[in-house]
Amino acid sequence: MAEASVSRTYGNWRKPVTAGLGRLGTIGTGAVLVLGIVAILAWTAAGVGAGLVVVVIGAVIVLGLVLRDRHELTAAQRLGERVGYQRATAANSRLYRSGPLGKAGWGTYQLPGLLASTRLIEGKDSWDRPFAVVAWPSLGHYAVVISCEPDGAGQVDQEQIDNWVGGWGQWLRNLGHEDGVIGAAVTVETAPDTGYRLGAEVRHNLSADAPDVARQMLAEVIDSYPQGAAQVKAWITITFSSQVRTGSRASEEDMVLELSTRLPTLTSGLASTGAGHARPATAQEVCETVRIAYDPASAFVIDEARAMGQRAKLRWSDIGPASHEAFWDKYRHDGAWSVTWAMTVAPRGEVYENVLQPLLAPHRAIVRKRVTILYKVMDPGIAARIVESDRRNSDFRLNSSKVPAARLEAERSITEKTAREEARGAGLVDFAMLVTATVTDKDRFPEAVAVVERLGSQARMQLRPQFGSQDSAFTVALPLGIVPEQHLVVPSSIRGAL
Template sequence: MSSHEVPQALMVDAFRTRNSVAFGGLSRTGVVIGAAILTAEGLIATQQPLSLFVTLPLTAAGLGLAAAKRHGMSAMSYYWAKLAWKRASRVGATSYRRLFLPHPYALDLPGVGASSTLIRASDPTTGRPVGVVQDRATGWMTVTTLLAPGGSLMAPTGTVRSGLRSWSSVLDAMSTNEQIKGASVTIQITPGAGEALGDDVKARQDPDAPQLAKRLVSELVRTTPHATASVAPWMSVTVDPSASADPPVDLAEQVAEALRVADGLDLSGTGTDIQRRATDIDLRRIVRSAYDPDVFTARDADFQDLSWGECGPQAADDEWTEYAHDGGVSVSWVLREMPRRPVPYSVLLPLLAPGRYQRRITLAYRVLDPLEGEAVLEREINRAHDRARTTAETKGRAKYSQQADALRAEKAAAQAAGGAQVVDWTLMVTATTRSVADLPAARQELSRAVGATRGIRMRPAYGAQAATFAAQLPIGYNPLVKD
């Protein structure tokens, strides 16, 4: 077996994009709105027939935009988003300057992180310090766990299958716990992080070690920065403490409840090692170094006195396809479509390989409870069969792609009936450069990495660069979770 072959037992499938198309490429909402507009035009035409020469072309153009596709979304949604972004840009809403904000707001993170606040607490089980991010608008809390990456490419097939089953158990625990609103797993890869390696080696070095060993280690540290990358994975879980049978009253009880729920997710056996709960200093470091990569290797003392608002950017510009912030410029891409065929468990490996620029890869999850998941799959089956039947009635037979789509929907429902979980999830990738001049190279590198996955389709996060950037940080924002 070649090193690139993956046993059939380690293939993953049943990925599906929710499809609400009802007729002619329009969603059910689009059909209802279109029918209402046509009805209104008919009533107006009874009084002013000549008005149809103006209204009908406009309506046809609107319905055409709603039915057409642009970058995997409806053309109307795409152009409406671009119009909204241009309007926001004209009034300066896409630019952020912390220096010019009034004092109360200067203590907050910008954009989607504005309602978050950082709480320093102690783990009631271990007594160690832990950082918890609270959403002041909803009361939800996000607990982050620092992980240590574990390799599986050289592991036996049985070990990898066991890891996949263990992760399935984690998703099952999320689906049956109404307090867990969502979760995300992020891997940050920073190339050439040799300074941090030098500090770590210096702290561990035995002063009584032989001089030859010291010189050898020093030479390795000196030559390593250009050939290594720092890999920092973490998992964030968003919890609603008030959803328990006995809701906690004060803040301390809410934090304890959030930590208790997060502790209920057993990650052992999933192929990764748990380092510890992230402290408030860890969270400050992650957030601040994302906006200003130059401080990535700074010492803990440099983050200890930072307020939560100071961890964000001092200045930022949210462009249509890029995001400029303090010491860097980032481009963020989001998932457009997964392959319609089984993919190997290692499909994301090209995205996880170190490159020239810092990269963050995030999988965001919202696990549906069994009843909601069953209802979603039943709707998908009905819509798939309706589309095939409508095409068959008008063209004589359904398209092969429509028949295959109906079969995939039925297969997903069969897997859910057998105990699999239905999960809303998305993939986000961000590459950060130090200057605008490096953006073309960063985009090319990202495009090649996505292409190497052989089937995963992604696109730039048009008009949502800042929000996508923030969704990859442990600040409590998950685009799939709605209150």
């Protein structure tokens, strides 16, 4: 008798924490101790009143670091969002105008924000395939974009799906051994099909001797198919740092040459992950992707030109929005409205491999939906130190509590399991998720917001709009290889220790 197959589940992810008292991190705990000493000194030197003032100030600071909402954000973090937004409003930096009447150089449609200083380079890899490189000269970052055609899980055996998941984990693990890799991302975008590609394919293959009935039937298919069809595109971006071991940066030419030798291995390794045909995206394709993201209406023009055998020749300096305005909870750009959410709590407990399927699927209420998962791949040596530090911090929190909470005991169990898996050779990655929904009709904006939040709940995760930074979040969600922590005013290491 054949054994019944057991469905695999996934989980065991958690936010790393630093050692501290209660819900405070290392820096927060140190601040409390310093305030306690200052309060005692003030009490001794200036009397009870001065001591009480210091205690009250310290209590306010501690409450700002301890009180958290359902998204695990402290009151201090939420206050920082509001202050940053008010400063941007006062500096008038929420508004952007480009083109002949704008302030961009030479009257161009320059990309705004985090992409303002970028350059687009095109080279050829060892297999003579053209590939695009998005470069940040000031940071020494170079990102390559890989275009994928996922096979999909329909009519696929569960064993094959499990192999794909395992292959993806192995591919991410191997990135940790790639010298210079500082980040990776997967972007899946869904949008209505314009229908031009189908029409061009039918006209190209239509026989000159086809009967009139067949011609009429195909014409009806071309007219009706786009009404319910959707496009699904996927990209994988890998970001490299030009900082070499000697401490100096490699030149732009050297980086393009090095990436040209690495791309064949990176793309061929995706064959076992279910990514389908993976190839480097060309500079023209990257320009089209960014232009359509800022101006969804341009997708019809670009697809129509492609269907006629032409290409809309775009330049990196002319694909930005003519105007944009970043609001507290939404982003307006070239006649479209977008909102971007960040995942604040990953799917709880154990989940199956299709947990994100509702979120990734097309939806009629959203013109364009983009889901981006950001990965920070750890070097094996660094990963070992991180899991051991996380285990010690979990032990400290558990042992420092007289009556340990069930949450602390669960964290201890997870950290122990993670340490054992890493010791057996498993990789370690930090990950985050951004979801962007775009509509062209402002009246449909509330419906799109409600749909995404409902889909997030179905995926057993918590999503929170990126309040006060919608323009930056929109940019990070594009398949361009932006590493967010490299652009933060307050480093992520300090944020995590508060």
